[in-house]
Amino acid sequence: GAVVSQHPSRVICKSGTSVKIECRSLDFQATTMFWYRQFPKQSLMLMATSNEGSKATYEQGVEKDKFLINHASLTLSTLTVTSAHPEDSSFYICSAMTGTGIAETQYFGPGTRLLVL
Amino acid sequence: GESVGLHLPTLSVQEGDNSIINCAYSNSASDYFIWYKQESGKGPQFIIDIRSNMDKRQGQRVTVLLNKTVKHLSLQIAATQPGDSAVYFCAEILTGGGNKLTFGTGTQLKVEL
Numbered sequence: 001g002a003v004v005s006q007h008p009s010r011v012i013c014k015s016g017t018s019v020k021i022e023c024r025s026l027d028f029q030a031t032t033m034f035w036y037r038q039f040p041k042q043s044l045m046l047m048a049t050s051n052e053g054s055k056a057t058y059e060q061g062v063e064k065d066k067f068l069i070n071h072a073s074l075t076l077s078t079l080t081v082t083s084a085h086p087e088d089s090s091f092y093i094c095s096a097m098t099g100t101g102i103a104e105t106q107y108f109g110p111g112t113r114l115l116v117l
Numbered sequence: 118g119e120s121v122g123l124h125l126p127t128l129s130v131q132e133g134d135n136s137i138i139n140c141a142y143s144n145s146a147s148d149y150f151i152w153y154k155q156e157s158g159k160g161p162q163f164i165i166d167i168r169s170n171m172d173k174r175q176g177q178r179v180t181v182l183l184n185k186t187v188k189h190l191s192l193q194i195a196a197t198q199p200g201d202s203a204v205y206f207c208a209e210i211l212t213g214g215g216n217k218l219t220f221g222t223g224t225q226l227k228v229e230l
Binding site: 006034043091095106109 | 125153158161162206216219223
């Protein structure tokens with residue numbers, strides 16, 4: 001099946017610094033990528049939808065200036081958590097969708113664990 | 118629906134027994150549903166899907182049932198194995214709405230030997 005990777009898998013940073021997380025589709029082109037956040041013992045919450053070459057669409061309550069998303073190519077989307085604070089500590093998961101628009105072709109990455117001290 | 122609180126519902130089953138995991142979805146207009154399995158520290162893994170024009174679909178050792186009248190989904194796992202231990206999420210989609218997944222609360226399945 002299609003493979004989606006994330007880098008880094010785990011990151012620890014100091015409060016106030018920025019952290020970039022990469023999401024790559026390894027063997028297919030992803031016209032759309034999604035970014036989710038998951039707190040411990042909770043479900044995945046969609047943060048934003050990223051389409052290649054255009055601005056991301058953010059869900060209500062997600063600060064676009066704090067969570068910068070770039071989808072510069074059909075195989076790479078990045079999420080930058082700017083001026084991270086301890087409450088941003090979470091598990092960040094991306095998914096990549098092929099152009100068919102069928103939901104079953106949305107493939108998830110392995111997640112990135114962010115800990116802000 | 119959205120998850121609230123810090124405790125996932127837990128289902129404990131004996132190895133070899135059948136498991137039934139339930140999910141209530143929120144949007145009566147959703148027309149596509151998926152079950153995912155998430156192991157600790159990993160991303161969700163697709164298990165099985167069902168469209169709203171169906172009420173049952175079977176896969177290998179898994180069956181999904183859809184009751185649109187009460188907006189309820191269930192996932193049945195036959196002959197549960199230790200490797201089935203994970204958190205299971207249902208997700209709903211309104212196709213044509215950007216294919217955005219809305220995840221349910223999740224259920225922790227623990228398989229006892």
